[in-house]
Amino acid sequence: MKKSKIFIACDTTNISKIKKIIKETKNTKIKVGYKFGLEFLNSINGQNFVSKLRKKIIFADLKIHDIPNTCASTVKAIKYLNANYLTIHISSGLQALKAAKKNSGKTKLVGVTILTSLDNKKLQQLFCFVHQLIAKTEGRLRQWKRMRVFMSYRNTAGYSGKATLGGTKIWIRFCLVSYNNIETLSQVFAHELMHSYGFGHKGFRRFPLDEKQIAKIKSRFVDMKSFWKPYKEKPKVDVIVVRYRRMVSNKKYWEKKFKFSSTKYKKYSRMIRGYQKKYSERLKSV
Secondary structure: OOOOEEEEEOOOOOHHHHHHHHHHOOOOOOEEEEEEEHHHHHOHHHHHHHHOOOOOEEEEEEEEOOOHHHHHHHHHHOHHHOOOEEEEEHHHOHHHHHHHHHHOOOOEEEEEOOOEEEOHHHHHHHHHHHHHHHHHHHOOOOOHHHOEEEEEEOOOOOEEEEEOOOOOEEEEEEOHHHOOOHHHHHHHHHHHHHHHOOOOHHHOOOOOOOHHHHHHHHHHHOOHHHHEEEOOOOOOOOHHHHHHHHHHHHHHHHHHHHHHHHHHHHHHHHHHHHHHHHHHHHHHHO
């Protein structure tokens, strides 16, 4: 039975800390790999340290992103690190990925997609604009307000889509290698939108948008790069600070409660003292 693998992120430039991490994870029942980032591997001490590691699973998280020749030469240049895994941006393009793979040897390449997420507002603007262009000839789609578009990734290059005739849902799948092709995305959406109008494949052209319509889309949206929101790393939270502030807030809350309850206590104590004589007299008379 194969051992499971786990990678520990050595996100520090302090070599003594990394040595401590490696020492503490030696005798484990699972295979442990060590991930080193760009900051550590850019330093001379970091490169020397990693190149001297023996019988360790090394994950070089360099996220290579460049033209094919540069990607290939970078992979060649870091062979002395003896890395088992190396990260490369898929958006570098198919030729760059092939060039890197050709020169990687025993090193396995791990594709990094994009450290971003799609901007829903931008996509909505694009799809609404495509609908406006088609509506000039076909009229406004009756169920337009109820339309839902679902975006997902695919392994092979290009775009693909799916929709039901006269339906309210469209599914679009795309590969990150070709994510920046706004013309193809517009054509795929327009194609599936025609199915939503109720047309079969024989009822319209494969690419419903003509050259003039594509030119209008390109002039308005330029390219797909603006459709991606940059990844924002969550700020590190100091637990002590958070807990202290929460306790201070809770104290203020209960202080208010305490003052309120003290006032009520004093009020009812006065009322009891006032009624005590009347109450005792009433009992005697009974």
